[in-house]
Amino acid sequence: MDNKDFNEELNKRAEYCGEVVKRFLPEKEGYASRVCEAMEYSVLAGGKRLRPVLMLETYNLFCREEDSASLEALEHFMAAIEMIHTYSLVHDDLPAMDNDEYRRGKLTTWKRYGEGMGVLAGDGLLNLAFETIAGALNKAYNPLKIELTGRCIRAAGILSEKAGYLGMIGGQCADLEAEGRETPADIDELLYIHEHKTACLIEAALMVGGILGGAGADEIEKLERIGSNVGLAFQIRDDILDVTGNSKELGKNVGSDAANGKATYVSINGLEASDKEVQRLSEEAEKLLETFPGEKGFIRDLIASLILRTK
Template structure:
């Protein structure tokens, strides 16, 4: 990969500071690599600390700030959402799933530690995420909010959310997929964790139920737009830009929004969903600049 030696501008410097801060939070809550199970702990930490945009924890934190949150009880959830996202990627890369050997420009977890350890690392991250969440009970005067946040995380990560979407995705690989089925897969497989991020941030800050529902709708549209943009990049980007193999959807005989509707329609749908998310944000209190900026960048991202 060619090194970019251009001096970063103010926005990039601010973003880098945010990423470093998020990395510190993640490192604080990751398990120590010791004892007889050291190998799986190393595989877990390798998976989480292998880079990435940290979109979900950043969005969770910003949702928390949007509704006036200022405590530390958000931190265990920031770490937990990234652990769950990382576990899903570890399992996605396995030979039985997408059989990918490159993720974020580095060898995938299973290629480094073996397939069996890749499975166990994913299992470990999922369960450790919920163990981590429970630490928030000791950091707040509102334990009911923490309990509600854990419920949301479990629902969005499980059979009614991400796992449910992945199940349908696997079952329909290589088979004709309708627009309704594809929308179902995308909203559960991709949008669900983004929904959890925004909802948990709002819940922990004490947002009203209707406001939490609106944040869920914002995240749903962002997640769907994000996944369609991924489909676009899978056919228009390069391995160097994306940090993972391109053309994997076609290789794995997966129906995508691009293969179903074409490139132009896919780009138009990303635009439509983005505009709808911004309109919903306008009905909420607080400064939503972060989310509006993120949505605009989403429309033009190249990796």
């Protein structure tokens, strides 16, 4: 697929994923309208909808026939993972954490709605993610046709675990701890942070898509490894761009990690080894991907675009 076609396709899918999440957002009325407004503001502030797009594409790899029941369940999970990703950004931006006032050129949620509402909007989104998953389970439940229920249950287990203390929250904890210290993180700690703070939700996206699409246990394991490689390569690439990138193209200051005395993959291992590691992770992911059935063109291009991006 050439670059222009790929970007068009990606935009189309991201837009569809945005529409899906929107469908699950609450009405803004009554005494709770303010928190609902803040939740909506946070979700609609933009973003590439990367996690639901990856989930959808993985589902399509394995589910080769139209199946409206599993597709409906998938949409619930697509919305849920985007809500979880969004809540993590909303809380990350709080004064108690990164103290960011802008994200993607817009005021952050706490800056726009106040700090207390920032806390509540994040809580509301995390909770709504699980309400949405419970909705998928309720719809899928059918005593005479129980397989989809089983898949949804496995998917709920994986998504909640990858978002929790063994996953994303664990990574945020380690990141917060490292930032509060004088000594920068060493390579093990840095890898832990990258793998948990970023890679875990990518893994969950691929695994949930696979499970709902009917992938087997071996395939789910491969999807987890692909997700881990892609997430880690994405973060190392981030570290590389912080040194070599173009501020204008990136939309943020280059060299900010070094200026903040923050350990990065590049500061620890150097540029050349970092480039090599991205290459290695990416090749391994691609090899694993090739073992799957189905049309892999778009998802291959998507993964490559994440890893090899210049912005």
